[in-house]
Amino acid sequence: MKKTIAIVLAAVLILAAFSACSAGSKTAAAAASGGQASNGSAAALSGSVSTNGSTSMEKVIGVLQEQFMNDNPNVKVTYDATGSGTGIEAVTNGTCDIGLASRKLKDTETGLTATTIALDGIAIIVNGDSRLSDISLDQIANVFTGKVKNWSELGGDDLEIACIGREAGSGTRDGFESITGTADACVLSQELTSTGAVIEAVKNSKNAIGYASLSAVEGQDGIKILTVGGVECSEQTVLDGTYTIQRPFNLVTKDGAALSPAAQAFFDYATSSAASDLIRQAGAVPTSHAKS
Amino acid sequence: MSHHLSPKRRLRDNLLKVLLYTCAALTCCLLMIIIGAILWRGLGNLSWKLLTSQTSYLADTIGIFPNILNTLYIILVSMIIALPVGVGAAIYLTEYAVNAKFVRLVEFATETLTGIPSIIFGLVGMLLFIQILGLKQGILAGGLTLVVMVLPTVIRTTQESLKTVPTAFREGALALGSGKWHMVRTVVLPNAMDGIITGSILSIGRIVGESAALLFTAGFGLVLNGFFESLQSSSATLTVALYIYASERGETGVAFSIACILLILTFLLNLAANQAGRRLMRKGQ
Amino acid sequence: MQHPRESGDVCQQGGSQMIRKRALENGMKALFLICGIVSVAFVLLISIYLILAGLPAIRQIGLVKFLFGTRWAATASDPSYGILPFILTSVYGTAGAVVLGVPLGILTAVFLAKVAPPKFAGVLHTAVELLAGIPSVVYGLVGMILLVPSIQKIFSLSSGACLLAAIIVLAIMILPPIVNVSETALRAVPKEYEEASLALGATKMETWFRVSLQAAKSGIAAAVVMGIGRAIGEAMAIIMVSGNVANMPSLTKSVRFLTTAIASEMSYASYGSLQRQALFSIGLVLFLFIMLLNAFLNLIIKRGGKEP
Numbered sequence: 087m088k089k090t091i092a093i094v095l096a097a098v099l100i101l102a103a104f105s106a107c108s109a110g111s112k113t114a115a116a117a118a119s120g121g122q123a124s125n126g127s128a129a130a131l132s133g134s135v136s137t138n139g140s141t142s143m144e145k146v147i148g149v150l151q152e153q154f155m156n157d158n159p160n161v162k163v164t165y166d167a168t169g170s171g172t173g174i175e176a177v178t179n180g181t182c183d184i185g186l187a188s189r190k191l192k193d194t195e196t197g198l199t200a201t202t203i204a205l206d207g208i209a210i211i212v213n214g215d216s217r218l219s220d221i222s223l224d225q226i227a228n229v230f231t232g233k234v235k236n237w238s239e240l241g242g243d244d245l246e247i248a249c250i251g252r253e254a255g256s257g258t259r260d261g262f263e264s265i266t267g268t269a270d271a272c273v274l275s276q277e278l279t280s281t282g283a284v285i286e287a288v289k290n291s292k293n294a295i296g297y298a299s300l301s302a303v304e305g306q307d308g309i310k311i312l313t314v315g316g317v318e319c320s321e322q323t324v325l326d327g328t329y330t331i332q333r334p335f336n337l338v339t340k341d342g343a344a345l346s347p348a349a350q351a352f353f354d355y356a357t358s359s360a361a362s363d364l365i366r367q368a369g370a371v372p373t374s375h376a377k378s
Numbered sequence: 379m380s381h382h383l384s385p386k387r388r389l390r391d392n393l394l395k396v397l398l399y400t401c402a403a404l405t406c407c408l409l410m411i412i413i414g415a416i417l418w419r420g421l422g423n424l425s426w427k428l429l430t431s432q433t434s435y436l437a438d439t440i441g442i443f444p445n446i447l448n449t450l451y452i453i454l455v456s457m458i459i460a461l462p463v464g465v466g467a468a469i470y471l472t473e474y475a476v477n478a479k480f481v482r483l484v485e486f487a488t489e490t491l492t493g494i495p496s497i498i499f500g501l502v503g504m505l506l507f508i509q510i511l512g513l514k515q516g517i518l519a520g521g522l523t524l525v526v527m528v529l530p531t532v533i534r535t536t537q538e539s540l541k542t543v544p545t546a547f548r549e550g551a552l553a554l555g556s557g558k559w560h561m562v563r564t565v566v567l568p569n570a571m572d573g574i575i576t577g578s579i580l581s582i583g584r585i586v587g588e589s590a591a592l593l594f595t596a597g598f599g600l601v602l603n604g605f606f607e608s609l610q611s612s613s614a615t616l617t618v619a620l621y622i623y624a625s626e627r628g629e630t631g632v633a634f635s636i637a638c639i640l641l642i643l644t645f646l647l648n649l650a651a652n653q654a655g656r657r658l659m660r661k662g663q
Numbered sequence: 664m665q666h667p668r669e670s671g672d673v674c675q676q677g678g679s680q681m682i683r684k685r686a687l688e689n690g691m692k693a694l695f696l697i698c699g700i701v702s703v704a705f706v707l708l709i710s711i712y713l714i715l716a717g718l719p720a721i722r723q724i725g726l727v728k729f730l731f732g733t734r735w736a737a738t739a740s741d742p743s744y745g746i747l748p749f750i751l752t753s754v755y756g757t758a759g760a761v762v763l764g765v766p767l768g769i770l771t772a773v774f775l776a777k778v779a780p781p782k783f784a785g786v787l788h789t790a791v792e793l794l795a796g797i798p799s800v801v802y803g804l805v806g807m808i809l810l811v812p813s814i815q816k817i818f819s820l821s822s823g824a825c826l827l828a829a830i831i832v833l834a835i836m837i838l839p840p841i842v843n844v845s846e847t848a849l850r851a852v853p854k855e856y857e858e859a860s861l862a863l864g865a866t867k868m869e870t871w872f873r874v875s876l877q878a879a880k881s882g883i884a885a886a887v888v889m890g891i892g893r894a895i896g897e898a899m900a901i902i903m904v905s906g907n908v909a910n911m912p913s914l915t916k917s918v919r920f921l922t923t924a925i926a927s928e929m930s931y932a933s934y935g936s937l938q939r940q941a942l943f944s945i946g947l948v949l950f951l952f953i954m955l956l957n958a959f960l961n962l963i964i965k966r967g968g969k970e971p
Binding site: 382383390391394395397398401402404405406407408409410412413416417419462463464465467469470471473474475479483484487488490491493494495496497498500501502504505506526529530533536547557558559560562583586587588589590593594619620621625626630633634637640641644645647648 | 685686687688691692694695696697698699701702703705706707708709716743748766767768771773775777779784785789790791792793794795797798799800801802803804805807808809835838839842866867869873892895896897898899902903918922925926927930942943946949950952953957
């Protein structure tokens with residue numbers, strides 16, 4: 087009896103494994119037929135494209151990756167959300183094809199080319215119950231460096247301020263800190279490792295203030311997006327630059343090393359105007375429509 | 379029959395009684411809250427769609443089918459390696475080893491392995507399999523890391539069940555001219571099978587529940603892969619997916635549904651292990 | 664082993680068969696030996712690689728500054744790599760969890776083994792076994808959704824993710840295994856001990872606490888050691904409830920443990936950087952810490968057992 091159970095269990099496992107082999111390609115094909123119409127550029131591309139880097143770019147890369155795989159069923163695009171710093175590292179080492187960075191390249195990061203595919207506003211968010219609706223850049227700096235400790239100093243309720251930020255390697259944090267001038271000076275009550283985690287933490291706490299990619303906060307309830315110096319964080323204001331807290335979404339490639347055909351095709355797709363709608367759908371501002 | 383207790387003793391007695399009942403009630407409450415929260419928040423979100431599709435950005439839906447498959451894959455990879463090696467080591471320790479020091483060394487080694495936290499396995503696994511051996515993040519690297527983690531369990535349970543086979547069986551076979559391997563294969567192993575299966579179920583339980591060791595070895599990927607593809611591509615198992623959906627994506631409904639599935643899985647595994655254990659005990663008598 | 668030999672032909676066949684058989688026997692023996700060596704090899708490998716990976720950073724930062732430095736800022740422009748906050752947090756966190764969880768667990772085990780009516784005990788036992796087996800991330804999830812907001816409300820904090828939350832989650836996590844093992848140990852106490860005690864006039868309570876618990880001492884000690892080991896090695900459950908800021912530990916502040924320090928920074932520490940090597944060093948410190956702790960606890964248990 088025990089032997090039969092063991093054999094059955096093993097058989098189930100092996101069956102599942104091999105059925106999934108075909109299921110993998112079947113699902114992609116089914117999605118292709120049920121999904122949006124392909125662009126007709128269905129040359130028989132095959133291979134894999136590995137992207138690695140920023141967690142803020144998750145939604146943007148997610149939609150591009152999915153649509154590209156629907157159009158080209160034999161290509162597998164993978165995305166590892168490890169943070170902008172690691173993504174740049176990975177593409178330098180050659181462990182991934184395209185690195186994703188939600189910030190400009192640093193001077194020390196040489197031998198790489200960054201191609202901006204979108205601009206992303208960093209929204210300043212507070213809990214949905216907060217009385218605050220506007221904040222100035224200086225006030226942001228004071229809050230995050232700990233000079234202002236209580237919401238009442240800004241016209242809110244008498245609650246201690248809890249600053250929720252990102253981990254040290256985050257491109258979002260880098261962008262936020264460089265524009266608000268708070269680099270190395272932030273006093274955070276929580277350091278979380280992703281955009282989603284920050285949003286969740288702010289949702290759950292009346293005292294919280296945090297920063298997160300606009301593409302991720304749009305449409306979320308339980309949080310309020312503050313206007314900065316009277317300027318609302320939206321696609322338009324990010325595009326024309328009036329909303330200052332923004333950073334580029336970059337595809338980073340290594341100089342002098344040619345991309346594989348599949349990777350090059352994905353790169354071209356992501357930078358083409360065909361991808362603009364998808365990028366907008368993901369909440370970022372496509373730069374093929376932006377002034378240079 | 380009444381005891382004549384001094385008031386001090388009676389007071390202490392009653393206090394202890396109250397303490398016992400309070401503790402038990404507290405534990406009960408905690409257990410009920412946890413199981414209740416998981417079931418209440420998770421069952422509602424469980425749907426056929428969740429279980430059989432993969433996460434799509436375009437359609438803005440979430441599906442955990444890839445994660446279920448990844449968990450099955452990693453069980454397969456780990457057990458295929460850990461079971462033979464573990465059973466083999468246990469056989470050597472009980473049937474062949476003459477050097478008592480060696481036996482004690484191996485037993486010390488397995489005991490040490492059980493005490494090491496899983497994040498260190500993950501760290502060393504990443505170091506060894508990904509940085510040095512050059513594997514990519516995926517089920518293979520994750521599975522190999524888990525092999526090291528469950529090996530002690532397999533060895534120990536196999537050893538114990540081998541020990542329950544009466545020496546008379548062994549001596550009888552040897553007296554009839556059988557070689558040692560022949561004896562082990564035909565007499566000892568079949569009788570120890572129940573214990574080996576119990577050990578396997580325990581190991582599978584540990585594999586299903588592991589997360590810290592897999593973060594950096596098997597990765598965070600949520601894409602559907604076939605078995606051989608997943609070996610070398612970043613694949614999140616159910617537990618890692620729970621972590622991702624809960625803390626990085628903020629999808630607590632999905633996270634609770636995964637918790638539900640894990641709860642049910644653990645329950646079934648416990649049931650199976652108990653059954654196998656009971657049969658083992660009956661055999662031993 | 665004497666084999667009856669009959670005609671010469673059979674003898675010849677018997678001879679080659681014997682050689683094949685012996686080769687198979689020796690082969691299998693060698694195979695099994697290799698399997699045994701493999702497990703020893705793994706422990707050696709883990710130790711060696713941890714040491715190799717962990718030493719460089721310690722050498723560069725300096726052992727004293729590393730172990731006793733109070734500021735961890737790995738990516739600041741003026742980096743500092745002191746892990747004292749992590750060490751202290753791990754120590755306090757584990758101690759807190761043990762103080763809360765062990766008494767509760769042992770007393771519940773006494774209840775289960777001695778007081779509870781059989782059917783109720785059976786149900787409770789199944790529930791405890793179930794919770795002993797579920798993955799730790801599930802505890803983290805429940806803690807994140809139920810415990811953290813409650814702590815925030817009760818203590819009027821700006822954020823409920825703190826050391827206290829981690830301690831409570833750890834205590835609840837080690838509760839089921841402690842209850843399980845202690846209950847088994849208590850049930851294994853021979854009835855004669857208890858009956859003798861009762862016959863001598865002790866009440867049930869006195870019997871259980873003075874006799875049964877004493878008799879089950881080694882099993883319960885094993886349960887406690889296991890609980891401590893589990894608490895100090897936990898990463899996933901507490902990463903979701905403890906806030907992850909590298910502060911010196913205080914009950915209501917956001918903290919980082921040795922384990923969560925590794926987990927939170929590993930994914931973005933760049934290859935070959937001092938930060939990454941420092942994380943391996945944290946792993947080494949944790950490993951040595953646990954080895955020492957286990958050795959220490961085992962010594963205490965052995966000495967406790969020797970007392971008459």
